[in-house]
Amino acid sequence: MAIGRPSPSSSQTPDPGAARRSSRARGIPEATVARLPLYLRALTALSERSVPTVSSEELAAAAGVNSAKLRKDFSYLGSYGTRGVGYDVEYLVYQISRELGLTQDWPVVIVGIGNLGHALANYGGFASRGFRVAALLDADPNVVGSTAAGLPVRHMDELEEIVATQHVSIGVITTPPGAAQQVCDRLVEAGVTSILNFAPTVLTVPDGVDVRKVDLSIELQILAFHEQRKAGDEPSAGDSVLDRAPGPVRAAAAKLRRAAGGKAEPAKAAPTAKGGPDDDLSAVMPA
Amino acid sequence: MAIGRPSPSSSQTPDPGAARRSSRARGIPEATVARLPLYLRALTALSERSVPTVSSEELAAAAGVNSAKLRKDFSYLGSYGTRGVGYDVEYLVYQISRELGLTQDWPVVIVGIGNLGHALANYGGFASRGFRVAALLDADPNVVGSTAAGLPVRHMDELEEIVATQHVSIGVITTPPGAAQQVCDRLVEAGVTSILNFAPTVLTVPDGVDVRKVDLSIELQILAFHEQRKAGDEPSAGDSVLDRAPGPVRAAAAKLRRAAGGKAEPAKAAPTAKGGPDDDLSAVMPA
DNA sequence: TAGATTGTTAATCGATTAACAATC
DNA sequence: TAGATTGTTAATCGATTAACAATC
Numbered sequence: 354m355a356i357g358r359p360s361p362s363s364s365q366t367p368d369p370g371a372a373r374r375s376s377r378a379r380g381i382p383e384a385t386v387a388r389l390p391l392y393l394r395a396l397t398a399l400s401e402r403s404v405p406t407v408s409s410e411e412l413a414a415a416a417g418v419n420s421a422k423l424r425k426d427f428s429y430l431g432s433y434g435t436r437g438v439g440y441d442v443e444y445l446v447y448q449i450s451r452e453l454g455l456t457q458d459w460p461v462v463i464v465g466i467g468n469l470g471h472a473l474a475n476y477g478g479f480a481s482r483g484f485r486v487a488a489l490l491d492a493d494p495n496v497v498g499s500t501a502a503g504l505p506v507r508h509m510d511e512l513e514e515i516v517a518t519q520h521v522s523i524g525v526i527t528t529p530p531g532a533a534q535q536v537c538d539r540l541v542e543a544g545v546t547s548i549l550n551f552a553p554t555v556l557t558v559p560d561g562v563d564v565r566k567v568d569l570s571i572e573l574q575i576l577a578f579h580e581q582r583k584a585g586d587e588p589s590a591g592d593s594v595l596d597r598a599p600g601p602v603r604a605a606a607a608k609l610r611r612a613a614g615g616k617a618e619p620a621k622a623a624p625t626a627k628g629g630p631d632d633d634l635s636a637v638m639p640a
Numbered sequence: 641m642a643i644g645r646p647s648p649s650s651s652q653t654p655d656p657g658a659a660r661r662s663s664r665a666r667g668i669p670e671a672t673v674a675r676l677p678l679y680l681r682a683l684t685a686l687s688e689r690s691v692p693t694v695s696s697e698e699l700a701a702a703a704g705v706n707s708a709k710l711r712k713d714f715s716y717l718g719s720y721g722t723r724g725v726g727y728d729v730e731y732l733v734y735q736i737s738r739e740l741g742l743t744q745d746w747p748v749v750i751v752g753i754g755n756l757g758h759a760l761a762n763y764g765g766f767a768s769r770g771f772r773v774a775a776l777l778d779a780d781p782n783v784v785g786s787t788a789a790g791l792p793v794r795h796m797d798e799l800e801e802i803v804a805t806q807h808v809s810i811g812v813i814t815t816p817p818g819a820a821q822q823v824c825d826r827l828v829e830a831g832v833t834s835i836l837n838f839a840p841t842v843l844t845v846p847d848g849v850d851v852r853k854v855d856l857s858i859e860l861q862i863l864a865f866h867e868q869r870k871a872g873d874e875p876s877a878g879d880s881v882l883d884r885a886p887g888p889v890r891a892a893a894a895k896l897r898r899a900a901g902g903k904a905e906p907a908k909a910a911p912t913a914k915g916g917p918d919d920d921l922s923a924v925m926p927a
Numbered sequence: 928t929a930g931a932t933t934g935t936t937a938a939t940c941g942a943t944t945a946a947c948a949a950t951c
Numbered sequence: 952t953a954g955a956t957t958g959t960t961a962a963t964c965g966a967t968t969a970a971c972a973a974t975c
Contacts, residue, residue: 440957561870575674576852577771578673670965722975723934
């Protein structure tokens with residue numbers, strides 16, 4: 354592979370340090386930013402029920418966090434509450450919306466219109482938050498020309514023009530993993546500076562471009578890890594005595610296996626590691 | 641609302657403390673667990689290319705993290721590397737798979753077969769990681785009986801029997817938000833102990849049940865926050881002089897607004913807060 | 928042996944939390 | 952005033968990172 358030290362901000366996982374630093378410029382930690390949408394959602398529900406004010410305790414419960422954290426989070430935004438009373442719901446909705454940049458319109462392009470692209474195009478939560486689907490794009494001639502969520506699917510060739518004329522700064526990638534980096538490069542070249550990536554691939558982008566990823570498979574794997582522990586912590590089917598042994602013994606065993614040219618438990622590793630097309634989304638999303 | 645202090649482990653965001661504590665029992669921090677799937681994906685790609693060994697530097701680059709973090713992560717699993725050489729790819733694939741619980745079969749039910757449910761049913765990354773779709777379920781008679789990804793969509797009434805007979809411990813919720821808690825309750829009652837929630841709702845579950853959420857809208861909002869900052873940090877359209885003023889002045893302004901019974905900038909807050917059905921996924925997923 | 932690379936240590940940093948003074 | 956609730960402080964905890972001794 355011979356890959357040099359990666360630039361911290363050029364990998365798919367946005368460099369937490371960079372994000373923190375930039376947020377800290379105005380004093381809002383990244384962890385707080387990630388919770389603001391939760392608060393906003395809970396506040397919007399209260400607003401629709403015409404609830405005028407809410408305490409940190411009530412709002413925290415509705416958002417699923419504890420109240421100390423919520424108050425700390427809000428303290429980064431300013432002093433928007435009233436001691437002894439609570440927070441004005443409408444005012445807080447507005448302030449958080451503004452802080453998140455939701456008081457402006459964000460045109461978005463979605464690239465790769467398979468089932469997932471369809472689902473996103475139809476997602477009501479986008480429009481109600483200031484996100485507007487500027488265009489649906491696909492490279493497959495069989496898909497181009499069809500409609501999804503009332504919008505025509507346009508060809509990738511139009512990407513550059515659409516991004517330029519509609520001032521698109523956010524792109525959503527729902528292509529198969531093999532196409533994702535290439536699509537990403539074109540988006541960035543066209544002027545997109547924020548990317549939401551659903552393809553299970555690490556994307557490389559230049560400094561100044563933010564990438565967030567949503568990975569369906571990873572979430573399930575994390576659940577499986579905890580599920581495994583709940584099951585009584587008895588050794589799983591794949592466990593061997595050596596695997597449970599103290600570090601030095603395991604290490605020695607590993608070396609023995611390597612020395613013997615042997616793949617450790619290959620028959621057991623194979624089913625999960627190579628059971629199918631690795632993370633292929635082509636069944637979901639046309640190329 | 642009058643909601644009592646929420647039990648830390650009963651909210652949708654899995655109590656990080658609890659997760660950490662349980663992981664720490666065997667010494668694996670939650671942040672490390674969340675990265676294991678990334679390493680596994682990179683290793684699987686190397687395995688398919690028949691690469692025998694890999695250094696921490698190379699693997700870290702492929703996974704999009706730095707090598708110190710990767711070595712630290714691996715140190716929680718044991719000593720699986722060889723100094724001066726690197727890691728045996730096949731052996732590491734097996735060890736990480738085992739640690740994550742992927743050497744066993746995980747039957748999964750998906751509830752709510754709209755576009756998103758379809759996309760997930762078709763997602764190749766599941767099957768190749770030991771996750772097997774045990775059943776697709778929906779409450780809508782018009783959807784029940786159709787097929788998705790070659791599987792029949794079955795009625796919610798069959799949920800309990802399916803979970804019991806097929807030993808399902810993981811459920812995926814892709815219903816509209818209004819149905820999510822009810823579906824969650826039924827899943828838990830039937831014996832499911834891990835839930836992946838795509839509905840934009842906070843789920844309440846008993847102790848011992850893990851919930852992870854994937855929230856499309858929240859990811860976009862976080863991108864918008866950073867995008868807003870890139871745009872030169874000039875005041876956005878919604879800013880007023882008071883909103884930019886020091887804390888005490890802002891607070892005073894808030895109080896004045898409240899005293900006047902006035903909603904702050906209602907015309908500006910309204911479009912984003914109430915533009916459409918809030919987070920309604922019904923266009924995406926049939927009830 | 929000499930070069931390469933791991934596994935671990937220790938310092939640093941950010942996030943969480945409880946507690947409480949400030950103040951409505 | 953008395954009760955309620957915010958905003959902030961300070962302690963604690965987990966995560967990250969660089970550096971390097973161990974060792975292949």
